[in-house]
Amino acid sequence: MGGPLVQVLSLSHAAEMMIAVMVGMGFGWVLERAGFGRSDNLASIFYGRDFRVLRVMFTAIATAMIGLYFLDLAGVMPISSIGILDTYLVAQLVGGLLIGFGFIVGGWCPGTSIVGLVSGKVDALLFIGGLVAGSMFFTLGFDSFGPLQDAGARGRVLLHEQFHVSSGLMVLAVALFAVASFWAVGKIEKALRTRRAAPAPRLAPAPEPGSAAPAAAEGSAS
Amino acid sequence: MNDPTKRFWNPYTAGFALGLVLLASFVLTGHGLGASGTFKHLGAVVLHQSNPTWAEENGNIGAFFANPARSSLDDWIVFLSLGAAIGGGLAAFTARRFRIETIRGPRASREQRWVLAGAGGILAGLGAQIARGCTSGQALTGGAQLAVGSWVFMFSVFGGAYALAWFVRKQWI
Numbered sequence: 001m002g003g004p005l006v007q008v009l010s011l012s013h014a015a016e017m018m019i020a021v022m023v024g025m026g027f028g029w030v031l032e033r034a035g036f037g038r039s040d041n042l043a044s045i046f047y048g049r050d051f052r053v054l055r056v057m058f059t060a061i062a063t064a065m066i067g068l069y070f071l072d073l074a075g076v077m078p079i080s081s082i083g084i085l086d087t088y089l090v091a092q093l094v095g096g097l098l099i100g101f102g103f104i105v106g107g108w109c110p111g112t113s114i115v116g117l118v119s120g121k122v123d124a125l126l127f128i129g130g131l132v133a134g135s136m137f138f139t140l141g142f143d144s145f146g147p148l149q150d151a152g153a154r155g156r157v158l159l160h161e162q163f164h165v166s167s168g169l170m171v172l173a174v175a176l177f178a179v180a181s182f183w184a185v186g187k188i189e190k191a192l193r194t195r196r197a198a199p200a201p202r203l204a205p206a207p208e209p210g211s212a213a214p215a216a217a218e219g220s221a222s
Numbered sequence: 223m224n225d226p227t228k229r230f231w232n233p234y235t236a237g238f239a240l241g242l243v244l245l246a247s248f249v250l251t252g253h254g255l256g257a258s259g260t261f262k263h264l265g266a267v268v269l270h271q272s273n274p275t276w277a278e279e280n281g282n283i284g285a286f287f288a289n290p291a292r293s294s295l296d297d298w299i300v301f302l303s304l305g306a307a308i309g310g311g312l313a314a315f316t317a318r319r320f321r322i323e324t325i326r327g328p329r330a331s332r333e334q335r336w337v338l339a340g341a342g343g344i345l346a347g348l349g350a351q352i353a354r355g356c357t358s359g360q361a362l363t364g365g366a367q368l369a370v371g372s373w374v375f376m377f378s379v380f381g382g383a384y385a386l387a388w389f390v391r392k393q394w395i
């Protein structure tokens with residue numbers, strides 16, 4: 001094949017936009033079914049209650065990564081034929097922090113807010129209003145803020161190039177990192193659930209004589 | 223879960239499906255996924271309405287108006303978001319989850335959430351401009367490509383959100 005379909009077949013702009021709509025439909029459908037049309041599902045990771053966001057994200061990244069690098073090694077679609085994102089270390093660090101602040105304060109990120117909006121969530125609508133306003137502020141102040149976009153520019157750097165290992169080994173390492181993180185967040189969820197449930201029996205009045213000891217923390221959160 | 227009808231997907235199933243959508247996007251178009259660009263476009267339309275010359279000369283959005291024969295909204299990212307709205311809407315309706323409401327924790331008022339949602343949007347809008355992408359355009363797309371900066375970005379997003387989580391906890395828990 002040699003590259004992405006749109007390039008190989010030199011598809012028209014209109015056809016490419018049709019494909020974009022279809023890919024977008026899959027994107028929106030999956031985000032909604034993942035539970036990301038609700039901001040409380042998104043925020044709960046930051047209180048250690050439900051690491052759904054991390055599980056979905058890391059599984060998605062690992063799946064697409066394995067597919068991409070398989071196609072690259074098989075010579076079907078070289079990784080260099082797709083739009084690889086350049087690295088701007090400082091810009092991505094600062095911008096990432098701001099998006100993280102926006103995520104926990106606002107309850108959404110840009111992609112999920114679209115799904116929230118079409119799920120009828122008023123907070124998603126207001127978040128989107130903020131997104132448009134924030135983008136406009138940046139454009140209005142572009143002469144001053146513009147250089148921040150380029151801060152820490154490193155060009156195209158991939159993780160295996162950075163660590164001087166083969167791409168296959170890096171893919172394996174990232175996949176193992178994902179699996180390890182799933183195991184770790186499962187432990188964290190369980191520990192915090194036990195801790196939240198623990199004080200309750202101690203504060204409860206003494207059980208009536210003769211009755212069985214109250215079962216502590218019967219309900220499971222999920 | 224207070225979901226009345228259907229449960230959400232298992233997160234690993236959803237993640238696998240999302241990964242396949244992302245991979246399909248790469249194979250079909252050469253692009254990953256994204257969303258924040260659409261809001262940049264919407265803001266650009268507003269600015270262009272009020273002062274076309276200024277907008278066309280602006281370093282951030284000028285390129286959107288380079289071809290006068292084509293609408294500035296006739297762009298891949300806008301169509302992707304349009305699709306996401308259609309797909310998300312279909313999923314919400316068919317699961318009977320569409321409901322006009324403000325999501326908030328037990329201790330938060332609706333008005334408080336409205337203000338914080340707007341403020342959070344402004345922060346995320348600025349951040350997405352600086353980082354050249356958001357959770358989908360940077361973390362998912364660049365993460366799967368193994369781009370170094372996108373991994374820095376992803377940990378930065380998580381770090382930023384965890385850093386402020388305690389201060390806004392009454393909004394959520």
